[in-house]
Amino acid sequence: xxxxxxxxxxxxxxxxxxxxxxxxxxxxxxxxxxxxxxxxxxxxxxxxxxxxxxxxxxxxxxxxxxxxxxxxxxxxxxxxxxxxxxxxxxxxxxxxxxxxxxxxxxxxxxxxxxxxxxxxxxxxxxxxxxxxxxxxxxxxxxxxxxxxxxxxxxxxxxxxxxxxxxxxxxxxxxxxxxxxxxxxxxxxxxxxxxxxxxxxxxxxxxxxxxxxxxxxxxxxxxxxxxxxxxxxxxxxxxxxxxxxxxxxxxxxxxxxxxxxxxxxxxxxxxxxxxxxxxxxxxxxxxxxxxxxxxxxxxxxxxxxxxxxxxxxxxxxxxxxxxxxxxxxxxxxxxxxxxxxxxxxxxxxxxxxxxxxxxxxxxxxxxxxxxxxxxxxxxxxxxxxxxxxxxxxxxxxxxxxxxxxxxxxxxxxxxxxxxxxxxxxxxxxxxxxxxxxxxxxxxxxxxxxxxxxxxxxxxxxxxxxxxxxxxxxxxxxxxxxxxxxxxxxxxxxxxxxxxxxxxxxxxxxx
Amino acid sequence: xxxxxxxxxxxxxxxxxxxxxxxxxxxxxxxxxxxxxxxxxxxxxxxxxxxxxxxxxxxxxxxxxxxxxxx
Numbered sequence: 024x025x026x027x028x029x030x031x032x033x034x035x036x037x038x039x040x041x042x043x044x045x046x047x048x049x050x051x052x053x054x055x056x057x058x059x060x061x062x063x064x065x066x067x068x069x070x071x072x073x074x075x076x077x078x079x080x081x082x083x084x085x086x087x088x089x090x091x092x093x094x095x096x097x098x099x100x101x102x103x104x105x106x107x108x109x110x111x112x113x114x115x116x117x118x119x120x121x122x123x124x125x126x127x128x129x130x131x132x133x134x135x136x137x138x139x140x141x142x143x144x145x146x147x148x149x150x151x152x153x154x155x156x157x158x159x160x161x162x163x164x165x166x167x168x169x170x171x172x173x174x175x176x177x178x179x180x181x182x183x184x185x186x187x188x189x190x191x192x193x194x195x196x197x198x199x200x201x202x203x204x205x206x207x208x209x210x211x212x213x214x215x216x217x218x219x220x221x222x223x224x225x226x227x228x229x230x231x232x233x234x235x236x237x238x239x240x241x242x243x244x245x246x247x248x249x250x251x252x253x254x255x256x257x258x259x260x261x262x263x264x265x266x267x268x269x270x271x272x273x274x275x276x277x278x279x280x281x282x283x284x285x286x287x288x289x290x291x292x293x294x295x296x297x298x299x300x301x302x303x304x305x306x307x308x309x310x311x312x313x314x315x316x317x318x319x320x321x322x323x324x325x326x327x328x329x330x331x332x333x334x335x336x337x338x339x340x341x342x343x344x345x346x347x348x349x350x351x352x353x354x355x356x357x358x359x360x361x362x363x364x365x366x367x368x369x370x371x372x373x374x375x376x377x378x379x380x381x382x383x384x385x386x387x388x389x390x391x392x393x394x395x396x397x398x399x400x401x402x403x404x405x406x407x408x409x410x411x412x413x414x415x416x417x418x419x420x421x422x423x424x425x426x427x428x429x430x431x432x433x434x435x436x437x438x439x440x441x442x443x444x445x446x447x448x449x450x451x452x453x454x455x456x457x458x459x460x461x462x463x464x465x466x467x468x469x470x471x472x473x474x475x476x477x478x479x480x481x482x483x484x485x486x487x488x489x490x491x492x493x494x495x496x497x498x499x500x501x502x503x504x505x506x507x508x509x510x511x512x513x514x515x516x517x518x519x520x521x522x523x524x525x526x527x528x529x530x531x532x
Numbered sequence: 533x534x535x536x537x538x539x540x541x542x543x544x545x546x547x548x549x550x551x552x553x554x555x556x557x558x559x560x561x562x563x564x565x566x567x568x569x570x571x572x573x574x575x576x577x578x579x580x581x582x583x584x585x586x587x588x589x590x591x592x593x594x595x596x597x598x599x600x601x602x603x
Contacts, residue, residue: 409592416588420581423543427574427581430550434570437553438563445560 032101032165034124034132085174092172099183103165116140122180136168136180146185153187155327156194157264157299165189198304201331205306210313214337217318222357223286223350227278229258229271236293236324236343243347251354256285262292262323264299268308275311282317290332291343293324303330312336322346487518539580546573
């Protein structure tokens with residue numbers, strides 16, 4: 024912006040005819056020469072049509088052009104263009120940059136530039152002091168140039184001065200574009216989101232072996248007080264200026280091919296001048312860093328603004344030494360964690376032991392108490408049982424004693440009673456005898472008398488007395504069934520004597 | 533008196549004799565013999581009771597002496 028406001032500036036493509044009118048105010052001869060130039064082809068055409076050819080040597084033509092340029096382009100112009108190729112010839116010290124004008128990547132104008140050795144020195148110094156970029160290919164510059172035409176070399180722009188602020192603005196714009204594009208593509212935070220290994224020890228280092236930055240890194244890592252071991256693998260690269268983008272990219276891709284061997288990638292630069300740092304704003308490099316599969320740590324040591332590569336790297340430290348301290352810090356942190364864990368372990372173990380010990384002591388106490396309580400209860404129970412046994416025994420013994428006493432009483436009183444009963448029986452019998460003895464005798468006498476009476480009644484005399492007689496036949500008493508025959512002699516006895524008779528007749532029933 | 537006899541046998545025999553005497557189901561002829569036997573049995577049983585009582589009390593008394601718990 025500054026550049027545009029301060030200078031009237033042209034791109035090489037937009038340096039058209041119509042602008043000449045503006046320029047003509049600076050140089051009045053311009054329009055005249057321009058008219059002359061325009062008229063010449065018309066003349067030639069005329070000649071051709073008349074078959075009267077006027078033939079010019081090439082030199083005539085180029086000299087004519089040269090003259091025209093010398094006349095009309097005597098004053099220099101501010102022009103912006105990209106240096107597509109620097110073409111520096113170290114031997115002569117001159118520089119013949121290819122200047123191009125691109126629109127959407129396509130070249131729409133290309134002119135060769137010339138910077139003479141003395142101008143180049145001044146331009147480079149001025150440019151680098153302001154932009155902190157080397158005067159190199161691929162950058163856009165705004166320069167003051169004379170438009171030259173020489174018969175021998177054709178059209179060229181002789182650059183005599185430069186406006187570095189323009190390039191600074193361009194670089195800033197490019198940087199912004201890179202950032203925007205990375206964000207749009209979702210790459211910007213990708214490397215930051217990778218998990219940094221707990222102990223980043225295997226390190227792929229993109230650096231220059233001879234650089235002070237690498238030396239700082241190495242010395243700091245190797246001399247860490249805790250004796251941590253880091254394994255550095257060197258990937259040599261250009262770290263600034265021309266070719267840095269491609270060089271760093273090539274090494275990043277080499278590392279990517281063996282990424283399993285590394286915990287992190289370090290991009291280390293330091294020492295020397297700080298020109299050519301814009302390579303880290305380059306999209307091709309920054310996007311590779313952003314999308315890199317393992318964490319990238321940058322330490323490219325500079326005092327200018329943070330570059331895009333640094334923005335997208337997982338970790339960015341300004342200096343290589345700071346990178347080394349960061350890595351050592353990771354180890355320290357881990358060591359500290361282990362130390363804490365060890366201390367914690369000890370405390371915890373002690374606590375657990377103490378708790379267990381307390382519990383055991385308490386349990387022991389409880390056990391003893393419970394045991395005493397149990398024993399006491401059992402004692403009481405046993406005592407009670409003992410008492411019960413004793414009481415029961417005593418009661419039983421007492422009952423048996425009572426029974427025995429009863430039995431004794433029974434034994435002692437029983438016989439007396441039995442004897443008494445026997446006595447009583449005898450007495451009764453005696454009494455019965457006494458009571459019944461007279462009656463018994465009388466009875467006997469009565470019976471005897473009765474029997475005597477019976478016996479008397481049965482005496483045959485008594486029967487004879489009562490008038491009865493006994494008739495006998497042959498000495499035997501004649502009983503009812505006797506059947507004496509006639510002529511039998513019967514003997515009949517009466518009270519007064521015997522009568523003999525003979526059976527005369529018989530009348531038997 | 534036979535030595536082999538125990539308390540239960542003795543008391544059973546005694547009870548039988550007492551029952552006979554109380555029921556007067558015993559003849560005068562065997563009376564004095566039975567009473568003599570009963571007296572013997574009673575004496576024996578009393579002796580056994582006294583001995584048993586003493587023994588039990590002695591055993592329980594000994595238990596009481598062991599009550600101190602050793603820690």
